[in-house]
Amino acid sequence: MNKLLALAALTLLTVGIHQLSQTESVNLRLQYDNYTVQYGKFYSPGEKAYRFKIYEEAMKHIESFNSDSSNTARLGENQFTDLTPEEFAALYLTRKQLNMNLNAELYVPQGPVNASADWSGITKVKDQGNCGSCWAFSAVGAVETLLRIKGVLPTNTWLSEQQLVDCDRGTNDGCNGGYENLGISWAKKNGLTTSDKYPYVAKQQKCQISTGQYKPSGYQVVAANNMYTALSYQPITVAVDASSWQYYKTGIFSGCTLKSLNHAVLATGFQEDGTWIIKNSWGTGWGEKGYIRLPAKGNPCGVQDESYVAYLE
Template sequence: MHTSIAITLLVSTLPTATAATHPRGYVRSENNSTLLQDAPLATITLQDIKDAPDAVDWSIGSNKAITDVKDQGDCGSCWAFSTIETVESALFLAGTFDRPTELSTEELVDCVRGSGCRGGDITTGVDYLVKKGVVTSKDYPDTSSNARPAKKSSCSIKDKEIAAKITGRNFAVPECRVGDCSKQDEEALAAALAKFGPLAICINSGYEQTGDWDEYEGGVLKGTCRAKADDIDHCVQLVGYDKTASTPYWKIRNSWGSDWGEDGFIRIPYGQGNKCCVACEAVIVEV
């Protein structure tokens, strides 16, 4: 179902799934500070929040700042896709490339120690790229999506040409790392998305809960999809929101292929207690 014809449709998901049918791969990085006041945080002012438009979509039209939807296959590499997709957007918006350019998820899968198909975190991925730089997908193509989930990575970056450098990262809003996260500031997150472009986020995809993303086909997701730090299991790219829709929503780009959801995207409720932990770990890539 295409997003353009499904703006007001609400689709319920099926009852709790007994097994995940799509890969995830989030493993919280210990590189993040456990003290929120010590975490790198972007400046989002009250004026930024006031000036943020009612609707933003970085995935379509003249505002398009993303590459095509990708598929992580059976590899637990959502963190690498989320990171690289957001780097692609940041570099395009900064003028490094004249169009959104596909960069290498395989570089992160193969070269970030202790991660790969076994899972990882956005912050670890960005921190690696700050040190090493990023190469194009043409120069270092994806092979992990067709590999077994426990694939052992072999880094082959030495002979690759660095396409761009990354300077750092900030959190769009303070992380929620423990307990209930229903009070996260979604208005500030929307302002950050409008100001900086697409964001890398890690969320609760609802596995073993009502609202499981595995069963999503279209519309604004219904169900529990709790805002609990311990439920975070998947990393994706936040690309839009619409506060004026009949059911206000966030628009998210997934990495389960374009035949999933709404051409590879999902919409989840906006302003309903941080559904799916959308504002729990939201990262801005600096270039």
């Protein structure tokens, strides 16, 4: 009799677990349906089933990461959640690899390092879309913020990344990647126009406006030991390995990899403890309204390996 009762209890437990699993699966599918609506994703039935499996695995990873109390950041759902890591890299991690030009002019500190700095609000967060143009956004971001600080660029006037994507076609290669420092050099030679005159469309086109009124005097290489000093006075371009950034949501992210500098961003400041404040070009729906924070120690994601500052004489 006891064996029968035990068997019955085990059967009920198994059924309960199965029903719970089915409920969780249904809830996740409903969650994914809402996700596709929220992010404007339209798939055929077969493609949607495939994307759901990717989404399901991503949510498991996110849950596992967030359950680890040692992590100082949190991951979450965003526009990249139903992309495989390989697809994500192919679309967004396309910065060309470049050894720093040792013959380039070096940044020389013009004053002391501040206790902290934050230039985050000086220009808006932008979105490169499905175009490997991070280098253009980093270059334009450096020039745009410099000219805003110097009073050259009027408030609510934004410079054109699309102009660099279309017209800077020497070593740089539009949506297929490029070099942020060479983008600044192109802006020095030709000048940048505004995004109102040359709007961003996230694809390569024939060059439409080859010059502009807004010019930096050039770029300077910022040595690792001078980055905080430079950031005390203006944002700087930085190259990073962003392979682990796909699901970042909030907090100080210490889950970096460092294999290749595959993404260009803009460092916009640092906190009193040295935490880096980084502006990305994946829209305000990613990260902390478009930003990520990296820990001060250990050269996280290679943030100190290659950086440049735009300057005015």
